[in-house]
Amino acid sequence: MPKIGVVTFPGTLDDRDALRAVKLAGAEPVALWHNEDDLHGVDAIILPGGFSYGDYLRAGAISRFAPVMERVVDAAKGGMPVLGICNGFQILTETHLLPGSMIKNAHRTFICRDQPLRVETSRTAWTTDYTDGEVIRIPLKNQDGQYVADQRTLDMLEAENRVVFRYVEGATHGPAGFEENPNGSVNAIAGITNEWGNVVGLMPHPEHAVEAGFGPDMPGEGTRSGTDGARFFSSVLTSLVAAN
Template identity: 65%
Template sequence: MTARIGVVTFPGSLDDRDTQRAIRVAGAEPVALWHKDKDLKQVDAVVLCGGFSYGDYLRAGAIARFSPVMDTVIEQAKAGLPVLGICNGFQILTEAHLLPGGMLGNDHLHFICRDQKLRVENADTSWTSDYTAGQEIHIPLKNMDGRYVADRRTLDELEAEGRVAFRYLDVNPNGSLNDIAGITNAAGNVVGLMPHPEHAVESLIGTGRTDGLPFFTSILKKLVNA
């Protein structure tokens, strides 16, 4: 028996196929979900993938957040369903207020695409348990609106509760406050980050590293052992 992990496709999603592939490489079963369907097909977890959902009109993730599928994702995430938001998916999670803070344009105003060094700060979430806290990894980063912002009180709370899951190392690529690359909710089932673990799961492609694979093996182990 394996776990079934849903990947939502919105109009403008780009990385749904890569995300499905990463889930398969990890040994789980990917399930395609459609933005117009409220039905999550009884999946055990959901990934909101990268891209430019609804053209990123209004704000990145702002329109996707009100799509039919998100009604169910929001409701079930609050009840404990594991949800991972990558890039545009992270933006959708902040717009849906499943994660605190917000995402704005990179401070240098350019699109960025680079191999990014990160430190795993929290290895206790549903999506990071196959890492060790303090581990340094390289995974691709590619975005326009990657600047994480939150008010001081929220930042202090995230830091005090260990909810900064990933931090940029060597260079802050977009002006994110506290070098934040990814965060988790208090329960650890909802995680969002800007860099793309699904593009770093096979040694033959991309950077040649497989530093992103533990996202998908973490959730698989959690679900299968549950």
Template identity: 75%
Template sequence: MARIGVVTFPGTLDDRDAARAVRLAGAESVNLFHADSSLQDVDAVVLPGGFSYGDYLRAGAISRFSPIMERVVDAANGGMPVLGICNGFQVLTEVHLLPGSMIKNDHLHFVCRDQVLRVENNDTAWTNAYEAGEEITIPLKNQDGQYVADEHTLDEPRGRGPRRVPLRGREPQRLAPRHRGRDQRARQRGGPHASPRARRRGGLRPRLA
């Protein structure tokens, strides 16, 4: 059975979720902490999401100096699979295991939605249980979710094809303007898409059955 280490920093929120996902995938979850000096002979490492060290300075900036990250960097350079999720991805850019950086979303708002991903390459440690071309849905939530890098870095994955991009996102579906206007008017007058307050104002009551 594979042993997958899940790293917890001060401010990490999603380490329990990551550990549960590891177990559901059939592996053993191993708790690793920011101050540890050993990876406990794990076969791979997950850096989960959250707000490591409160995101002071910038997201992931302080975590790069944690003792465990020196071991993670050495292991990754030696070929060990490392997965960074949300804040974990930001930490990986700070230790330069990944190029580029993450900044705030261009609209400066927190994003929380389901995101559809297409499996472009299923020949990786993290995607080999999927079929090539399969579509999966994951929860997406971030505020610093805008990836920035120089043009050479951005062009490199595209130039090498899908093997450098194992998962590709699909834009979320949005209502056409006329539908948005129609639904907005329906909400205002207590129609079928109305909010509970508008339903009460329009004389409608939610169905309890």
């Protein structure tokens, strides 16, 4: 059975949800502590959401120097699948495993809502069970969720098909003017991947949409019962099996 590690930092909030999502997908969840430098033989890693180290200095800036992150960076560069969710995405940009940066939402307020996303590419370790162009709905909750990058980086991401998710219309509420792009992210980017597709970061939270009846429904598609996030975790299992 594949083992998927979930890292907990001081201030992490969604580690237990991520561990549960891993278990529901059929993998063995492994709790990893920020102050250890041992990955305990895991096959993939999740950096979950929250406010690691209180988001002091800058979201994810201190976490980048945690002992466990040295091992995570090495593993990612060696091809191990790594998923950064919300604060985890911010940490991935701080480690330069993913390009660009995250700043405060354009409307300067915390946002929490069910968010529709368009899947731009299924060619990553975490999206193989999705279909290109598919629209899914998972929860979004952040304050520093505006993705920014210089034009050269944006051109590279677009040309290499490394934008994994974009925000799309369909949210039922939110700050005026941000119904489609909830935090002002450039090019409506909600998630990206590295050159090899093993590292993915996104701001919305798939771990909160993995159980029937407990996640957001797509309008007119109630049979999905809020489980759009579950395929992140089944995708990585598919990828691990294919790699072996």
